[in-house]
Amino acid sequence: MKKIFLLGSFLLVLAGCNDEKFLDKEPTNILNDAQVWQSPTLVLTVLADLYDRYPDLQSVEKWAEYANFDEAFASAASEYWRSRNSEYPYDWWNYWDYGLLRELNLFIQKCEASKLTEKSLFLAEARYLRASVYFELVKRMGGVPLILEPMEYNFSGDPTYLQHARAKESEIYDFVIAEMEAIKADLPAAASTKSRATKGLALATEARAALYAASIAKYGVNTPEVSLPGGEIGIPAALAAGYYQKALKAAEELIAGGQYALYLKKPTDLQDNFASLFTDKSNNPEVIFVKDFKLKSGKIQGWTLNNQPRSSAEEQQGGRINPSLNLVQSFEKLDNTFEPFATKDAGGNYLYFNNPLDLFANRDARLGGTVILPGSQFKAKTLDIWAGYMLADGSIITGDNFGARKVLPGKTTDDQVVGFDGPIDGLEYSAQTGFYVRKFMDPAVGSGQIGTQSDVWWVRYRYAEVLLNAAEAAFELGDKAKAAGYLNPVRRRAGFQTDLVAADITFDRLVHERKVELAFEGHLLWDMKRWRLAHVVWNGASTPLTTQPGKATETSTRMFGLWPYKVYAPGAATNGRWVFRQIIPANVTNPHRFRLGNYYSLISEEIRNNNPKIVKNPNQ
Amino acid sequence: MMKQTYLSACFLGLAALVSGCKFDNYAAPSSEFRGRIVYKGEPIGVEYNNVNFELWEPGWGKSGAINVAVNQDGSFSSVLFDGTYKLVIPPYQGPFKSLKNTETQSDTIPLAMRGSRTLDLEVLPYYMIRNAKFSGGEGKVGATCALEKIITDASGKAIERVSLYVSKTAFVDTRTSVASQTIEGKDLKDPSAVQLQVTIPALTPSQNYVFARIGVKVAGVEDLLLSPIEKITY
Numbered sequence: 001m002k003k004i005f006l007l008g009s010f011l012l013v014l015a016g017c018n019d020e021k022f023l024d025k026e027p028t029n030i031l032n033d034a035q036v037w038q039s040p041t042l043v044l045t046v047l048a049d050l051y052d053r054y055p056d057l058q059s060v061e062k063w064a065e066y067a068n069f070d071e072a073f074a075s076a077a078s079e080y081w082r083s084r085n086s087e088y089p090y091d092w093w094n095y096w097d098y099g100l101l102r103e104l105n106l107f108i109q110k111c112e113a114s115k116l117t118e119k120s121l122f123l124a125e126a127r128y129l130r131a132s133v134y135f136e137l138v139k140r141m142g143g144v145p146l147i148l149e150p151m152e153y154n155f156s157g158d159p160t161y162l163q164h165a166r167a168k169e170s171e172i173y174d175f176v177i178a179e180m181e182a183i184k185a186d187l188p189a190a191a192s193t194k195s196r197a198t199k200g201l202a203l204a205t206e207a208r209a210a211l212y213a214a215s216i217a218k219y220g221v222n223t224p225e226v227s228l229p230g231g232e233i234g235i236p237a238a239l240a241a242g243y244y245q246k247a248l249k250a251a252e253e254l255i256a257g258g259q260y261a262l263y264l265k266k267p268t269d270l271q272d273n274f275a276s277l278f279t280d281k282s283n284n285p286e287v288i289f290v291k292d293f294k295l296k297s298g299k300i301q302g303w304t305l306n307n308q309p310r311s312s313a314e315e316q317q318g319g320r321i322n323p324s325l326n327l328v329q330s331f332e333k334l335d336n337t338f339e340p341f342a343t344k345d346a347g348g349n350y351l352y353f354n355n356p357l358d359l360f361a362n363r364d365a366r367l368g369g370t371v372i373l374p375g376s377q378f379k380a381k382t383l384d385i386w387a388g389y390m391l392a393d394g395s396i397i398t399g400d401n402f403g404a405r406k407v408l409p410g411k412t413t414d415d416q417v418v419g420f421d422g423p424i425d426g427l428e429y430s431a432q433t434g435f436y437v438r439k440f441m442d443p444a445v446g447s448g449q450i451g452t453q454s455d456v457w458w459v460r461y462r463y464a465e466v467l468l469n470a471a472e473a474a475f476e477l478g479d480k481a482k483a484a485g486y487l488n489p490v491r492r493r494a495g496f497q498t499d500l501v502a503a504d505i506t507f508d509r510l511v512h513e514r515k516v517e518l519a520f521e522g523h524l525l526w527d528m529k530r531w532r533l534a535h536v537v538w539n540g541a542s543t544p545l546t547t548q549p550g551k552a553t554e555t556s557t558r559m560f561g562l563w564p565y566k567v568y569a570p571g572a573a574t575n576g577r578w579v580f581r582q583i584i585p586a587n588v589t590n591p592h593r594f595r596l597g598n599y600y601s602l603i604s605e606e607i608r609n610n611n612p613k614i615v616k617n618p619n620q
Numbered sequence: 621m622m623k624q625t626y627l628s629a630c631f632l633g634l635a636a637l638v639s640g641c642k643f644d645n646y647a648a649p650s651s652e653f654r655g656r657i658v659y660k661g662e663p664i665g666v667e668y669n670n671v672n673f674e675l676w677e678p679g680w681g682k683s684g685a686i687n688v689a690v691n692q693d694g695s696f697s698s699v700l701f702d703g704t705y706k707l708v709i710p711p712y713q714g715p716f717k718s719l720k721n722t723e724t725q726s727d728t729i730p731l732a733m734r735g736s737r738t739l740d741l742e743v744l745p746y747y748m749i750r751n752a753k754f755s756g757g758e759g760k761v762g763a764t765c766a767l768e769k770i771i772t773d774a775s776g777k778a779i780e781r782v783s784l785y786v787s788k789t790a791f792v793d794t795r796t797s798v799a800s801q802t803i804e805g806k807d808l809k810d811p812s813a814v815q816l817q818v819t820i821p822a823l824t825p826s827q828n829y830v831f832a833r834i835g836v837k838v839a840g841v842e843d844l845l846l847s848p849i850e851k852i853t854y
Binding site for chain 2: 047086087224225539540541589591593595596597605609618619
């Protein structure tokens, strides 16, 4: 009986295998290539995923990365290490996403084979993304293997034919520039497309890439150690002029196209105008390429939640990014001159202000558009940034919690002795440098709530940067008048009445202009690297805050702050007025040091072991 | 009965776990490799956590270097397994050039570890700081020294700057200094008689001593050459 049963089951198993219909089912949770490539809508969903994996080092989704350099201090206990560490590890900022490149190559291969009528657009977009990934790779790692076909392993046991050596740094830049030229005609020219590739974006990327290559060629001579004999790192100085010309040509083609313009919807309030440039998503003429977000869709970002002023916060948190005084004092006065903030007179006595904002008056409008200053407003609420009361004898009464209360001398009841935004040294979310960030902050109600958050987009390319790129390229090619011509519209939008003339244009001017225009937009590290200024400015020396904010080579290794105090001197004329003190937060314990080995990130030993053709980056 | 069997099985399992460690673990490395980076027997001072050399042990599937850090006074130590290593000082490390090894005819130094050993690594520095003398008093630190150019042929390099660093702790260089004075290379009139002086700022908490050291930056070389550290009471 048992034997018959076993035999029967065995036969049943055999028969089951023959039933092809039973096992050969269409999967219901996955689409195969043939299904995807017959519908433009489905192809777009694949492309959307590829767009979503576009690499950013700093963005509105990665607030803490802004605290690595001298732009800002991280007012959050878990991020204090960023201002306590001295050395940047050699493998920081490394990037090696050949998985994404393979998927892009596969997409391109399949797109070329498909019969869709829209395929030229899809193809151009995928090629744009692939070139962008290579651009990111060359910025961080130098020359990398240039793989333009999806590679397949043949299971022979010998993978050496899949191992490719690194291309020259210049070859990767050449590739990016050539790809942008090749695809620009297939992309839509209208500026209304923001979150997908356009002709304007291709040109903007070309200009940026060519400018990076040009400045590495030109300023690389200052750091001859940062190079490899095979050219994987370093671009010959002779190529600089050619790249500058390409950068200028691409930027001018975009400018001449007339699709984009500087954002100027609020000409009466230029500070607010500059802040709105980043948050206004309807018919924004300046923005070229963004990562977009949408409320109630799951695709939201927490920049406003993380950085909202603590006094008006919609949650028990916020205030994480504190722009440094190093950045704040870099904003020029409206007469085109540089000056650190004067908090004391020549005799060493405090200067008194009726309103904390008075200290920041007559400065570049971008200051108020980038930074929330003491006494200014956010979401129609006045900030409460003040560090305490200063008595007539110079002593200070302050508290150690938001809005702490104490009894002032000569009084019997307690008063608030410190602002609800701080600054309180070492207290996270308080404005430990005396400032909060405003750029990208969403003025909408609910943007600071965990459950709502923000749909302000992350701007990756915008028109003002193209103008600055054009100005820099023109300057380096010796045409200072043209450089001034591109710089001045950007500066007029920032409130400057007097235009710069050709004689005013210097390298330091251009460095400074990018610093203040593009703060918190993820440019600082790449700019400092390509100018070979990073090891000069972040040189590891504990120097006081510079008094020459307009000078490009000034050391700036530690983040400083500026704290306002209310004067408490009943009966005296100074009572109730404001004084300022320059401080350094207690958690800024070490100066940053950018070593030569940081110019290009370490390629991990794992990668070098798997592919012995990969040479190591220098100085690590 | 059942419970006892179960318990004893548990104990058996535990015993197997505990004793198992003996079988599949290596003994910890125990051979100590120590020495100094020297020029003609004189140690070369460098910055802490900044200068490394590499030890490679060939014969393993994947290669990876053991990095050995050089201390401020030029000394180093590392605990290793016995074996045959190749020691390489990478060309961009330290204010010196590595010498050609007579055995390998390259910059690679063969290193056989059979128990602990001490080995001074002879290198060729661009400069040497001679007769560094420090003096303290009246809130100031003064220093004198002579800079001797060691590499005098075409591969020699100029001095970019000479600095005197003063620090609160025994770690003294650019990063930790509370005060420093720098003479740019072009302003250096007589390298054989360098004089430097800094004013010590107010220290919190206050202390009546500081540590001082002279550093030389050679043009085109990232790492500083530094003198011995001296504690100065003032």
